[in-house]
Amino acid sequence: MKRGSSLIVEDVRKSFGEGPDEHRVIDGLSLRVDPGEFVCVVGPSGAGKTTLLRCLSGLTRPTSGTVRYGDSPVTKPVADIAVVFQDYRGSLMPWLKVWDNVAFPLEGMGVKRTVRKRRAEECLAAVGLSPAEVGDKHPWQLSGGMQQRVAIARGLAYEAPVLLMDEPFGSVDAQSRFDLEDLTLSLRRQLGITVIVVTHDIDEAVYLGDRVIVLGGRPATVIDNLTIDLGTGRDQIGTRADPRFAELRTRVLTQIRGEKAPEQVPKAVI
Amino acid sequence: MFTGTLWKSLLKQLWLPVLVFAVLLVATAGSTSFYFPPLTRVLAALWTGLTGGGLVGDLLFSLRNIAFGLTLATVAGVGAGLVIGEVRLLRQATAPLLDFARATPTVAFVPVIILTLGIGSGPKVFLIFLGSVWPILLNTVSGVHGINPAVHETAHSYRIPWRLRLLKVVLPGALPQIFAGIRVALSVAVVLMVVSEIYGSPVGLGNFILQSGSSFKVADTWAGTILIGILGYALSVLLLAAEHLLLGWYHQRPTRARRALRPLRMRENRNEVLSP
Numbered sequence: 001m002k003r004g005s006s007l008i009v010e011d012v013r014k015s016f017g018e019g020p021d022e023h024r025v026i027d028g029l030s031l032r033v034d035p036g037e038f039v040c041v042v043g044p045s046g047a048g049k050t051t052l053l054r055c056l057s058g059l060t061r062p063t064s065g066t067v068r069y070g071d072s073p074v075t076k077p078v079a080d081i082a083v084v085f086q087d088y089r090g091s092l093m094p095w096l097k098v099w100d101n102v103a104f105p106l107e108g109m110g111v112k113r114t115v116r117k118r119r120a121e122e123c124l125a126a127v128g129l130s131p132a133e134v135g136d137k138h139p140w141q142l143s144g145g146m147q148q149r150v151a152i153a154r155g156l157a158y159e160a161p162v163l164l165m166d167e168p169f170g171s172v173d174a175q176s177r178f179d180l181e182d183l184t185l186s187l188r189r190q191l192g193i194t195v196i197v198v199t200h201d202i203d204e205a206v207y208l209g210d211r212v213i214v215l216g217g218r219p220a221t222v223i224d225n226l227t228i229d230l231g232t233g234r235d236q237i238g239t240r241a242d243p244r245f246a247e248l249r250t251r252v253l254t255q256i257r258g259e260k261a262p263e264q265v266p267k268a269v270i
Numbered sequence: 271m272f273t274g275t276l277w278k279s280l281l282k283q284l285w286l287p288v289l290v291f292a293v294l295l296v297a298t299a300g301s302t303s304f305y306f307p308p309l310t311r312v313l314a315a316l317w318t319g320l321t322g323g324g325l326v327g328d329l330l331f332s333l334r335n336i337a338f339g340l341t342l343a344t345v346a347g348v349g350a351g352l353v354i355g356e357v358r359l360l361r362q363a364t365a366p367l368l369d370f371a372r373a374t375p376t377v378a379f380v381p382v383i384i385l386t387l388g389i390g391s392g393p394k395v396f397l398i399f400l401g402s403v404w405p406i407l408l409n410t411v412s413g414v415h416g417i418n419p420a421v422h423e424t425a426h427s428y429r430i431p432w433r434l435r436l437l438k439v440v441l442p443g444a445l446p447q448i449f450a451g452i453r454v455a456l457s458v459a460v461v462l463m464v465v466s467e468i469y470g471s472p473v474g475l476g477n478f479i480l481q482s483g484s485s486f487k488v489a490d491t492w493a494g495t496i497l498i499g500i501l502g503y504a505l506s507v508l509l510l511a512a513e514h515l516l517l518g519w520y521h522q523r524p525t526r527a528r529r530a531l532r533p534l535r536m537r538e539n540r541n542e543v544l545s546p
Binding site: 091 | 418419420421423424426427428429430431434438442445519520522523
């Protein structure tokens with residue numbers, strides 16, 4: 001996997017509507033994600049998380065300010081950024097078989113069918129699915145968790161050094177959710193890719209990220225930028241039981257709820 | 271096992287038509303009415319018409335017209351519908367015009383078209399095309415419009431080039447509704463086929479029933495009418511087979527997911543051109 005560049009957001013503002021109907025969703029937001037980082041963007045519902053992700057991926061242009069990938073401005077989707085959407089039911093095409101869905105981005109690049117199929121099988125295996133079992137099925141024949149795995153495999157097939165994920169585990173059951181979180185961590189470790197996950201789940205953000213960026217306010221802006229010092233080897237039981245984990249999640253939670261400063265919160269919350 | 275279930279489902283579907291046929295056969299058996307001859311005589315007329323008479327020529331003429339007309343309408347309707355459905359400005363601009371075209375019964379055009387284009391095969395194909403293009407076009411537009419936005423977002427974010435997007439995203443996404451449009455178009459086309467041949471034509475099934483009727487060959491008239499029914503039914507079965515071939519993914523999905531994909535199930539019943 002080639003090494004990517006930094007993704008830099010500078011003073012981005014995004015409004016919908018004009019004049020008196022103008023609704024500003026994001027205001028003066030700046031952030032930077034360096035190659036190989038795992039960053040979680042967390043914030044309450046309606047805090048402009050998805051809008052931010054759409055700006056990062058080039059699906060929308062900010063009203064003002066810039067999004068840059070390395071030296072080039074992101075004004076439309078770029079080859080180095082793969083996106084995994086929340087709504088896997090909508091984003092996987094029901095008329096294509098699983099392997100064809102995974103290989104679809106490659107078809108767009110003009111890759112030959114045999115090569116595409118092989119690559120799709122590799123990516124399915126990488127997300128823990130058996131290509132022989134699911135490859136020739138249709139997405140809707142799989143469970144929600146498996147469908148989201150397929151969507152992640154498609155992101156991998158795109159061979160982009162940056163993976164953007166919008167509430168990727170929001171619509172799967174709790175057990176699949178833990179599995180998918182660990183899968184994402186291990187993919188990042190193996191491939192050295194940059195991962196940006198947008199989520200409203202604070203525990204998930206703290207569990208996954210090297211860094212958590214907290215959005216807040218209306219219109220939204222960055223209210224905290226927190227380094228997560230939980231090490232690289234994380235596991236669902238140990239990490240979540242770690243007192244430091246509790247401290248960090250408490251800090252994020254209080255900030256989002258706009259309550260007391262984190263220092264004043266007793267350590268043994270939960 | 272497969273043949274077993276096939277037989278069962280065939281049996282479930284076939285018992286009623288067979289019963290109706292039998293009842294008709296018995297009820298008309300001794301009929302002395304001039305206008306309602308025994309079914310056996312009608313079937314005999316159909317048989318001699320098809321083997322010795324000119325009915326095969328009429329059938330082929332009609333079949334060719336409807337095949338050409340529908341094919342043209344499908345190509346033009348789907349093609350234009352994809353473009354109109356994709357381009358928002360075009361969709362808004364064409365909406366009133368399309369609604370007007372849809373609301374105008376195509377049979378109203380029969381006299382003027384025959385007056386201007388004559389009584390050959392061409393104007394008939396044109397009439398069938400004219401009547402059946404609207405339901406296909408409108409359904410394609412609404413099918414394209416009804417595709418889940420997440421699908422478009424995905425194609426956009428993975429930078430799928432437009433030709434591939436049209437072929438593997440937009441067209442299959444709209445296909446369930448396109449087929450609904452073609453189904454409506456087919457019934458419109460059969461009506462126009464008959465009407466165009468009744469109004470001014472030396473051949474065709476429409477002409478056959480008109481001629482035999484006005485010369486009081488009632489059994490022939492019934493035979494022609496039944497043949498038109500069989501023709502329409504055969505074409506719709508053919509269409510259904512094509513649909514199952516192309517839309518396997520759509521019909522096998524659980525109904526809940528299907529509804530989510532296709533929220534608009536309009537226009538199917540609003541297009542009956544000849545409904546009172």
